[in-house]
Amino acid sequence: MSRNAERRAGAPLTNPRSDRVRSVRALARRSVRMQSGRFLVEGPQAVRELVRYAAPSIVDLYVTAAAGERYAAVLDSAYAAGVFVHSVSDEVLAAMADAETPQGMLAVAQQPEVSLTSVLAGSPRLLVLLQEVRDPGNLGTVIRGADAAGSDAVLITDSSVDAYSPKVVRSTAGSLFHLPVVTGLEASATIQELASHGIRTLATEGEAATSLADVDLTTPHCWVMGTEAQGLPDSLATQCDQRVAIPIYGKAESLNMAMAATICLYTSATAQQPLAPY
Structure with missing residues (x-):
């Protein structure tokens, strides 16, 4: 020094x-x-x-x-x-x-004081709501992916791992400071609040009839992701506007939650902000 x-x-x-x-x-x-x-x-x-x-x-x-x-x-x-x-x-x-x-x-x-009200006041177009995410690495990866995809905020329920735990903070690689992260939410009430502001909610579900490629992602929406092991409870999936499946073309049985969230967020970002032609 x-x-x-x-x-x-x-x-x-x-x-x-x-x-x-x-x-x-x-x-x-x-x-x-x-x-x-x-x-x-x-x-x-x-x-x-x-x-x-x-x-x-x-x-x-x-x-x-x-x-x-x-x-x-x-x-x-x-x-x-x-x-x-x-x-x-x-x-x-x-x-x-x-x-x-x-x-x-x-x-x-x-820790910053960020509320759902303040996020919604900014007329967000792309959000992700995480329900009972327990793995610090997964939560940090989703925050990092949301940042890279240009999401307006990450919403986290009160039953999830603490977003400010050292492991989560490290795994965000600094993205925690790039976008609003709202913690302590209740999932059902949050979905209702999003609906009242004209934001569609999309539940990821492996067996859903609608594929990711067939969803209109040009309007404001929020991806709703469930636990790493159990996925999203049916009671919450039913409350969402649409259930969406991520197609798997190989032999993998399923996708890690953080991988699924990143795929969905990037697909949304591409739909909302088309890449310039080469």
């Missing part, structure tokens, strides 16, 4: 058993995140996107000397945004982190 960066970062933190270190590490627990409203952002890629798109939410940023040199551009952006950066030893960062290899950098951030 340069001398100038060291001055701005303050004296290095070297005690891995300090109260500060324990309080940061405690954010790996959902109960602590819920109580504090804060969460961990680990690794230079995620921190870079956090600084770029949500710098006001950063409480503290921690970086080792080696990472400070390697990712100087991230730190320069953080300083420019008024973020206070703490220089820490490798042992301190390892004690703070949930990840085995946080690559020398992590931040503590305040």
Whole structure:
């Protein structure tokens, strides 16, 4: 880390058993995140996107000397945004982190307050609603895929894994900071609210009579995805406007939920924003 960066970062933190270190590490627990409203952002890629798109939410940023040199551009952006950066030893960062290899950098951030009302006020055209998604990797992959497909928001029910758990945050690769993510929703009530705003709901179902290729995706709609193992409950699928099957041309029995969501979102994006001809 340069001398100038060291001055701005303050004296290095070297005690891995300090109260500060324990309080940061405690954010790996959902109960602590819920109580504090804060969460961990680990690794230079995620921190870079956090600084770029949500710098006001950063409480503290921690970086080792080696990472400070390697990712100087991230730190320069953080300083420019008024973020206070703490220089820490490798042992301190390892004690703070949930990840085995946080690559020398992590931040503590305040969870954003995003509501379904605020999302609907923006007249969204493409949404995805996730019901009882329990696998952190799957949830993170859906958020990342939704971001790449240009979705307006990701909606998550209260029975799903915490979107701000360290594993989910890492698996989004920074996409968590690119689009609204609404948590704590009740599926049936959300489907009703979407309908009242003229947003069609499409339930994915392996045995549905309508194929993905035959659905009109040019109007505002929301894909409704179920659990990894059980799929969407029939009570919710019935409540949706249409049931849609993703065709499988090979011998695979089914698709992973995150894969299915990404396919549906990209098909929607193509229908709503046709690619320019070569």
